[in-house]
Amino acid sequence: MKNSATKSPRIVVAGAGAIGCYVGGLLAHGxxxxxxxxxxxxxxxxxxxxxxxxDYSGMDVSVPPDALDLHEAPAILADADLILVCVKSAATAEMADQIAAYAKPDAIIVSLQNGMGHADTLRAALPSHDIRPAMVPFNVVPKELGQFHRASSGDIVIGAGPAGIDQLMSVAGLDVSQSDEIEAVQWGKFLLNLNNAPNALSGLTLHEQLLNRPWRRLMADQMAEALHVLRAHNCTVRPTTPVPVALVPHILRLPTPLFRRVAAKMLTIDPEARTSMAHDLMAGRITEIDALQGRIIAMGREKSVKTPLCxxxxxxxKQAEQTGAKPHSPESLRS
Structure with missing residues (x-):
């Protein structure tokens, strides 16, 4: 990472969506x-x-238009010392090709994407680069007129390596750390991201969904199904919450009054928050379902583990992508 007393590293956010605008905006503000x-x-x-x-805690900052460096052409990647890949899963290979065509060989690349395997896709196209997988625990809600609202808690974790990327990215409102067990940390977040689909199909906010026991039981059963698959593959899973991963399905199944007390930290979310998949369906966009439930289904088939809920x-x-989102019930999805 190039860094001197006179010039700070140039960061390029590759994919100016919700996460890219939020993280990049805080870095620019910092x-x-x-x-x-x-x-x-x-x-x-x-x-x-x-x-x-x-964000949900009351932070509210702005970066004026004349302070933003905005580009539609990938040639800007040639200036980057650090590239934050924030595109949707399906666009990872295309972005890797653009980075290969333009980026400097010593540019460091961090994948701030949902799902698993994106770092592998980037490494396949960029074998000489320092590629860091990452885990982003919070969701960001796009609002009107350039506002992006962080609706849940947690800090970013990136794969361990040289150059102090975690310190570089840690600014006011954004804490970043490194882990030498980043894949296990990613699997922990992946399990929580499996709720993107139930939330999108429920028509409810995350807060409403978490206070609805039938929906929590569906979330718990889907997570247990995925854990069965991950155990069959000997995947190590590190929780992104203080609760051990194996206990989360049991907590979700608790009666709501008890769940409220036990899972107070799980309810530290904006009351209006919905998952990114819910926003994709509402906007008529293709979702990342193939990188989430689709991956568990494929891994289950490899080990002959059934995955009916996924x-x-x-x-x-997939039906909602074609015909529009309509609220489902937990019972209809189970059937």
Whole structure:
């Protein structure tokens, strides 16, 4: 990582969506040199209104339009010392090709993406680069006029390595640490991300869903199904919450009054928060269901482990992508 007393590293956010705008915006607000690579649909709004970044605890900061470096062409990657890959799962290979075409060989690349395996996709196209997988525990809600709202708690973890990337990325409102067990940490977040689909199909906010015992029981059963698959593959899982992973399904199944007391930290979310998949369906966009439930289904088949709930979620989301989102019940998804 190039860093001198006179010039800070240039960071390029490759994928100016919700996570990219939120993380990149806080880095820019913290005084870092940040460029945003994205689509005109989002960048035009930022050109007009700037970036406003808020969170569930009351933080509310802004980056004015004239302080934002916005690009639709991938040539900006040539200036990057650090590239934060924030594109959707299906766009990872395309972004890897763009990085290979433009980026400097010593640019460090961090994948701030949902799901597993994105770092492997990047390494396959970029064998000479320092590639770091990461885990982003919180969800970010896009709002109107360039506002991005962090709706849940947690700190980013990236794969361990040289260059002090965690210290570089830690600014006001954003804490980043490193782990030499990043894959296990990612699996812990992956299990929680499996609720993206049930939440998107429920029509409820995350808070409403978590206070609804039938939905929690469905979440618990799906998580238990996925844990069975991961154990069959001998995957190590590190929890992203203080609760051991194996206990989470049991906690979710508790009666609601007891669940409220035991899982207080799980309820530290904005009352209006929904998962990114819910926002994708509402906007008519293709989701990341293949990288979540789809991966568990494929891994289950490899070990002859049945995954009926994940299959039901995938089918329902695929239908919603084609015909529009309609609220489901836990019972309809089980059947």
């Amino acid at each position: 005084g870092m040199q940040v460029s945003f690579l994205g689509r005109a649909r989002i960048l035009d709004t930022l050109r007009s209104h700037g970036l406003r970044l808020s 299959e039901a979620m995938l089918l329902a989301v």
